[in-house]
Amino acid sequence: MWKWIQAFASPRNFYQISEKIIPWLMVPFIVLSLIGLYWSFVVSPTDYQQGDSVRIMYVHVPAAWMSLFIYIIMAISSGIGLIWQIKLAYIVAKVSAPIGASFTFLALVTGSIWGKPMWGTWWVWDARLTSELILLFLYLAYISLNNAFDNPKTADKASAVIVIIGLVNIPIIYYSVDWWNSLHQGSSISFTKISMQQDMFIALLLISFAFKFLYSALMLMRARNEVLVREQNSRWVREIITGADK
């Protein structure tokens, strides 16, 4: 098992295998998005309070979940990078950051657009909104710190520490609506209870899985580029660039 992981984690093997995986991620993404959009706009009903505005949720909630999910992936791979010094783990963390930041931004913006007509305000400084904004800043801090070093090894280590420190914000975001009084509503979906009509939940899940596939595909594409840049002096990369291989 350990040997197999190390073999896959070698930049060259990763580059070759990931090329074959990406289409298998893109196809489910497109299929799930199309079904998900159909479910969000046609199948799922309007809400008894919000009317059609409820449909913003089908982007907002999956994007917010992704913002947490990607951050956890980054923290785990940064930890693996620090402990086992696997180059590929650092690469996964680095290339995930802009994708995670984008999903966080999307969650904040869609939430704001929903908040104006529903709550009556674009933004408030309650615990949920503030902690999610801090998450965006953590992503941006990671990205800028990673770019601040010329040596990628130093950059990887320094930014790995930042991302692991910031991990503490994830449970705060998740539980903020339970721990404090907030304007943001509590979770409709928890491990024990779903307080949402079935078709709404299905639409939410479809988009959510579509986003997971999209992230995986984008992450692998970006990781392949990063591998090429970092391994530019190795022979196998030169063979690819000059076309000697094919």
Place this chain on the structure above:
Amino acid sequence: MTKRQNRMALVLLLVVGTILAITLLLQALGSNANYFYSPTAVAQGKAPVGKNFRLGGLVINGSFKRKDLKSTFDVTDNKNKFSIEYTGILPDLFREGQGVITTGSLVNGVFVATEVLAKHDENYMPPEVADALKKAKE
């Protein structure tokens, strides 16, 4: 300890240290991170009466009255209640029986609000289901 175990311990220390620091910070912050006070908290004197603060709760059924832009309603947490006075446009989700968060101050026992926000709960359902639930209750 091997080098790898050493690094593992350092990463663990980093995680534990951060969690400890933030937990202490949140403890110190305590209820200051609450976005609003419940009517009970205000009745117990926990809210900064005399200054502006936020009061949140459910709008009591049948308490809402409006004359032009001036509206009055009662807010409760099922233990204590306060009367609210507000002049302005109410948000779409404002309804009797639903949650609101109001900003303002207490003037002679009446909460004079400068802003009213509607709070949404975690229940999402189509109108038919809501109607059925309402009928079942009655």
